[in-house]
Amino acid sequence: MRRIVVTGAGGFIGSHLVTALKQRGEWVRGVDLVPPGFGASDADEFEVLDLRRPEQAEYALRGAQDVYALAADMGGMGFISANHATILHNNTLIDLNTFEAARIHGVQRYLYSSSACVYPEYLQEETDVTPLKESDIFPAAPQDAYGWAKIFGELMNRYGGADHGISTRTVRFHNVYGPNGTWTGGREKAPAALCRKVAQAVDGEAIEVWGDGLATRSFCYIDDCIEGILRLMDSGFEQPLNLGSDRMVSVDELAEIIIGVSGKRDISLKHVPGPQGVRGRNSDNSLLDKVLGWSPAVALERGLAITYSWIAEQVNLQASAAREALV
Template sequence: MKKTLVLGAGGFIGSHLVKRLKKEGQYVIGVDLKFPEFSESLADEFYLGDLRDYTFVSQVITEGIDELYQLAADMGGAGYIFVGEHDADVMHNSAQINLNVAKVASAKKVKALFYSSSACMYPEYNQLDPENPKCGENTAYPAQPDSEYGWEKLFSERLYASFSRNYDLNVKIARFHNIYGEEGAWNNGKEKAPAALCRKIALVENDGIIDVWGDGKQTRSFLYIDDCLDAVIELIRSEFSGPYNIGSEEMVSIDEFVEVIAKVAGKSVKISHIEGPTGVRGRCSDNRLISHDLGWSPKINLERGISKLYRWIESNVKVESN
């Protein structure tokens, strides 16, 4: 049995990761500002507290941790990270967490540390053509992320890499590309396109109209949570350190994405394109490196994963409207 520590265990990916690690039979300690919102945490121990506080971090990262998963961050979808008003908090909060965690994890000789970076650290100039975005791991420099959230991720990647070089911290870094699934933010302003568009479609009558930010031609790829967890666990237990893209290569425009959701919902919907935060024009994971090194590739296609998310959102919408 491994002793594992999940920072951000009250969040979307962290709460799913705790369930997965428990299913494997590991001893799991969870830490977050809050408990998971949608189901009880399965962690053996769960500590509520603020990872910006160095003393708290020194208490929760103890000697003898086999695997530390650092998922805590101030984050959200386009409606949170591209609007500007959260920039200072996003940078300060997440950087402070990572500064504390890197230092204490080195001092306490954590055996392996996973850090969740984001595709948002890739330069905007390679993501201007929606049909042909470039997101190979080696395209990160010259750096030009389009959000402060992306700059903080790039800074923290470099922070962990320097602790790896100077203090032998065994660091593993992944750049997530839009991960979705049940039990994530869906109606609090932090939701990403998958949950937001499922919610809009669940709320509309057949043949009704939904609002979509931008012209709908911007592209993305979306990865289902179970595939993400497979990759994260394989990476932390591998001889490799990354950074690796963890995402899907099934690229769709946002309008095409709406069609996929409408199909699983069994509805026909019309789109009204409205102004809103749009982020990069095109983005898609490039999985060549991770599939070469780790033999990982996603198993769950977009339609299958979205139908799971849609059913979950639909049931929440029904509960809220009763």
């Protein structure tokens, strides 16, 4: 049994990761700025701490052998396109303090959660984009401050690991979706936002889709994301690695799949102005395949069916709570 700390354990990927680590029989401390968003955490200990504060980061990592550093101020395009300075400030502090705490405590293995947002905008200007491979990161020109902060975090991991003898992993997630992901409030990404809009619509209505619907992305189901994280930690591979699906779809295709799994027959799309991010993005999984002997396998239709069902339930619960509040 290893002593593991998961930061960002109250969030989407962190909460699923804690559950998976507990199923493997590990001892886990979850740490987050806020209590778990959806039900109790499976962690042995859960502590509400602010990793922007060095002393709280040091306290968070006491006794840890492995750290999965998932905490970040993060969201979909609606959030990251409108909060550059705050994101740069919060995420660089979180990453600096968490890595320094790992150094102080002599942590053995440290996994840093980076993002496809590190890749240069100049490689993502077309809808039929060439899939992004790990070496594409430099010369660096990410679109948003969020991507620059993730590059800083990657460098902290690379140089800090080498200088202080910590075995590091750096994983670049490509748009992860699934149950327990943020689905409302402004930080939600396209899969959850569109699931919510379809769940709230009745047949004959249109849902709003930002942009012209032609922008492309790949979307990775949470079970694949967790499997990839665990395999990467076990692999010993210390260079940055993509973790995403390599099935690229347009935003309109994503919306149509969601409408299909919803069982509603007559929902149309209304394109409206909104933050669009890069024009096209896909993951090149050659290195992932080679290093892990595995790549994400859950079909988008299946992952979205599960996600839609969970979000439709949240929408119903919220509506019932609102009705009860009126009585």
